[in-house]
Amino acid sequence: MKNVDKTPDEYNQMINQFRPGKPKIVNFLQAYLVGGLICGFGQALIEILQLLGMPADEASSLATIILIFLGALLTGLGIYDEIGQFGGAGSAVPITGFANAIVSPAMEFKSEGWILGTGAKMYIVAGPVLTYGMVTAFLIGLIKTIFKF
């Protein structure tokens, strides 16, 4: 009897033959739709707030706050992960996705306490964004200082 034996490359070929692929085109379209809807909704908020007489910069800040609140609320209600499964990057990239990335671990690690649970773990998903956002900001600031443009 022969043994079950394959190189990683041979096995990989076999997997590609039998494993359903990711539906990339569908994922693209859904991401475009969901991302567009979220951003369109944000723009509509800004326009409405301005119509109500709010200055443009304040309206844009308030719209951001409202979107963050809605992202957090939908996460708490257990809906945002469903949107994420459908929308992919379309729901991850806008500010609502950032709210989801902070609120979901904050909720989840509450069982380990407010300090070492929620307090410490709420950045496990969004932490890299903060870290490398700050690093990038520092580097750009440095470049700007050196070249004084």
Place this chain on the structure above:
Amino acid sequence: MKRTGKTVYFDTPPVMLATSAMAGEMEGKGPLKEYFDKVVDDPYFQTQTFEKAERKLCGMNCQNVLKKANLQPDDIDFLLAGDLLNQIVTANFCARELQIPFIGLYGACSTMIEALSLGSMLIDGGYAQHIMAFASSHYQTAERQYRMPIEYGSQYPPYKQWTVTGTGAYVLAQNGIGPKITHATIGKVMDFGIIEPNDMGSAMAPAAADTIAQHLKDLGRTPDDYDLIVTGDLGQVGKTLTRELLREINYDVDEVLEDCGAMLYSQEQNTGSGGSGAAASAIVLASYLYQKLTLGEFQRIMVVGTGALLSPVSSLQGDTIPGIAHGITIEKP
């Protein structure tokens, strides 16, 4: 030695005296719902945390299997159990309540069959009269340990599996009436270089195929000698790969190969490739398969517990995911 090749045989096959299977909400909506002893819809099971809920369900299930076997904890010689959480905390805490001499096991999702194999060896070796064994997993506790926060909106690929919430418990005995465990094949760790943690079926398929082939070779049998060869939690993708790997070495299992994880959910439940987790084989064997064996609808089946030896740490460090599979043969009473 009580062995042919790498397969252990039992002179006096241990009897599966009683089993009990309890499951969560998703499993309670699947095709096997009528076979479970209890379905618990609340993932917290009236406790503060998911981990406590998993523990509570296991404790209740252990009491239920003892009741069905008409035994007290004092009558049991050894408890063999494990789960998916770090330090197998579910099994440890249940063992604390039961006060039975305890052997904690970790074989990822192969733990149930590992426990039943070792339990059978203890009984046939003359070291025990009664063995209790259980394994458990819980969707939320596994997700938070191995993957992302539950409410985080990441997009999973279509072949990702759904961790089964549930626990299966067994009482094995030297004497009595019930399905009998006749053979056990302890598998070796196989690794064909899978790195994608969302595709554990592919990581486990080589181990499953190897253990099935080894078992058949050792006993000089063919797949047709079994009513069913059922793997633990390969899902649809892993099951297909196992079938094809076996075909390449001239074993045709098309008619008999099934997978507990794939059996647990229907297409409409959107569980990707099917169920995974230590509870997959534990609850399907303890409910559906056990009842069919008892009724004599199956004469002889092979159950192959499959485990992806995945660690979030090694995975982040770029290591591949090794797989393991253990098989037992069970015959009707």
